[in-house]
Amino acid sequence: MPEGHVLHRLANRLKKDFRGQALQVSSPQGRFAESAQLLDGTEIVSAHAHGKHLFIEFEAARFVHIHLGLYGKWRFSSVVEGEAPDPIGQVRLRLVSDSEVADLSGPTRCALVTRDEVDEVIARLGPDPLDPQEGDRARFINEVRKRRRAIGELVMDQSVVAGPGNIYRAESLFRVGISPFRKGANTSRTRIGQLWDDLIVLMEDGVETGIITTIDPEDAPAELIEGDAEASRFYVYHRTGRPCVVCGTPVSEQLVAGRRLFWCSHCQR
Ligand SMILES: [Zn+2]
Known part of the structure; x- marks a missing residue:
């Protein structure tokens, strides 16, 4: 989708x-x-x-x-x-x-x-990071904080935040270091705010370029890795079992609510 x-x-x-x-x-x-x-x-x-x-x-x-x-x-x-x-x-x-x-x-x-x-x-619908209105950041933080569900599910819940799908979910959580299994209610306001800010950065880039690229150039491998082309674009998405580009831990994958979830068990807490 x-x-x-x-x-x-x-x-x-x-x-x-x-x-x-x-x-x-x-x-x-x-x-x-x-x-x-x-x-x-x-x-x-x-x-x-x-x-x-x-x-x-x-x-x-x-x-x-x-x-x-x-x-x-x-x-x-x-x-x-x-x-x-x-x-x-x-x-x-x-x-x-x-x-x-x-x-x-x-x-x-x-x-x-x-x-x-x-x-x-x-x-x-929840607030849209691509059309942020005054108060949307606080609204997102409050919506996440009041739920006991895992934040990895909340980022895909369109009534919490409108727009992100499976790729932005996995990548933004990696970039701010939040475990997708951490409950919304147990995530600090500061970290949820960082997540909102990063969704804006990533998604605005997607609007500009038409493709989703979430890896910072300094973290991307110097050359395309055979069999791991995703490493040039993503930190964890579709990189199951490949070494995390930051810490080397193999990237994990699990089916959550019918969707594949990718994360690094070392970098995300
Ligand atoms: Zn890692």
């Missing part, structure tokens, strides 16, 4: 390439046809992501709420000589500008909603 930075990049792209002109809006697959008809010929006013949710605002305060889930994806292509290419696969939503096509396929959710419904979705 894409992590939050992907949705923020999509929102930026939709604003940059599609805003401010009447769009052809359709649902080649048909499942969004009625809503698409309402939007057809109108303009995108804005696009905004919160965590893994994407909201596209059209004229007349009509919003499309999208969650990609596990299989959803956007495909962008060019309009050539006034012709949009044929849709590939099951395209739920198609946006066509003068020059570009955006095709959405396989989302968990793609629905026309009101501004109130957008607000309700966001209210159920």
